[in-house]
Amino acid sequence: MELRNTPVDVIEFLGHQVYVKRDDLLDVAFSGNKARKFYHFLQQDLSQVDILVGHGSAQANSLYSLSALAKIKQCQLYYYVDHLPQYLIDNPQGNYRAALELGANIMVTEPSEITVIEYIQQYVLPALTTQGQVAVFIPEGGRCQYAETGLKILADEIMAWAESNSYADIRVVLPAGTGTTALFLQKHLPFEVQTCACVGGDGYLKQQFSELCADESLHPTIMTADKKYHFGKLYLAFYHIWAQLKQTTNIEFDLLYDPLAWLCLQREFSIANENSAVGLESSDNRPILYIHQGGLQGNETMLPRYLRKLAFVK
Numbered sequence: 001m002e003l004r005n006t007p008v009d010v011i012e013f014l015g016h017q018v019y020v021k022r023d024d025l026l027d028v029a030f031s032g033n034k035a036r037k038f039y040h041f042l043q044q045d046l047s048q049v050d051i052l053v054g055h056g057s058a059q060a061n062s063l064y065s066l067s068a069l070a071k072i073k074q075c076q077l078y079y080y081v082d083h084l085p086q087y088l089i090d091n092p093q094g095n096y097r098a099a100l101e102l103g104a105n106i107m108v109t110e111p112s113e114i115t116v117i118e119y120i121q122q123y124v125l126p127a128l129t130t131q132g133q134v135a136v137f138i139p140e141g142g143r144c145q146y147a148e149t150g151l152k153i154l155a156d157e158i159m160a161w162a163e164s165n166s167y168a169d170i171r172v173v174l175p176a177g178t179g180t181t182a183l184f185l186q187k188h189l190p191f192e193v194q195t196c197a198c199v200g201g202d203g204y205l206k207q208q209f210s211e212l213c214a215d216e217s218l219h220p221t222i223m224t225a226d227k228k229y230h231f232g233k234l235y236l237a238f239y240h241i242w243a244q245l246k247q248t249t250n251i252e253f254d255l256l257y258d259p260l261a262w263l264c265l266q267r268e269f270s271i272a273n274e275n276s277a278v279g280l281e282s283s284d285n286r287p288i289l290y291i292h293q294g295g296l297q298g299n300e301t302m303l304p305r306y307l308r309k310l311a312f313v314k
């Protein structure tokens, strides 16, 4: 499976040119940053492995990608969640539905004092070993050192692209959740990587960076949003910028992460436009390369939520 060398499109946003690295086009089931983060496992010989063990939310993009990985590798996927809404069980949709279709076993951990990871480490993995099953545990969302292999390849593609366009310096922009993608890109790129904290705020993101890499000089720059947005909540500003981009560029972005990064760019471009209207030169003319990290399966559930909210607001 050749999962690399995605195209770069150029779009215009508020009169500014932005290049978009189309990692959403890597593969239908195995796309975006998950394909990059799980590349290590994809390349590995897992023929002796019976079960991949993962955990996270029942609607996570990584659930879908892990299911695709398990299918490609002809293993089972045991995926643990700490809760599963009855509504979702009755009406499977989005990543959850797609994962079930790929054969994922999605299980709810027993309610207890311990976390899902502890449950997996204390009960699931030892039980599988006792049963003679070979299992590989993959941390939530691919937040681990393994992710570096595939992200280094992405960094190499970015450098080759910049060189072929004779750009000596560029800015790489992408939204962050765990920060894994942004961090490993920054580690392997000579360009500045700029990101924004979609989950848990700037402090949480810095902490995530430090857990993966102690050297702060290798951390990406955090773009600060105009206000605090809570992950997974609906914001009309998110929907409007998403719809505007879809309409004007024909590119569909994800509705959970991408809108915040585009709002940060929107703020920056608006200021630059105001400055240029009064004759002030922009101080930063580096070309921008935006990394599209996929996640479109999740829009299947986010979009109806937004449409319900919009109908309510009208």
Ligand SMILES: Cc1ncc(COP(=O)(O)O)c(C=O)c1O
Pocket: 032, 033, 034, 061, 062, 141, 175, 176, 177, 178, 179, 180, 181, 182, 254, 257, 258, 293, 294, 295, 296
């Ligand atoms: C579509 C999309 N964008 C951005 C992110 C954030 O990636 P990371 O957790 O590596 O910061 C994710 C989650 O992995 C995602 O699914």
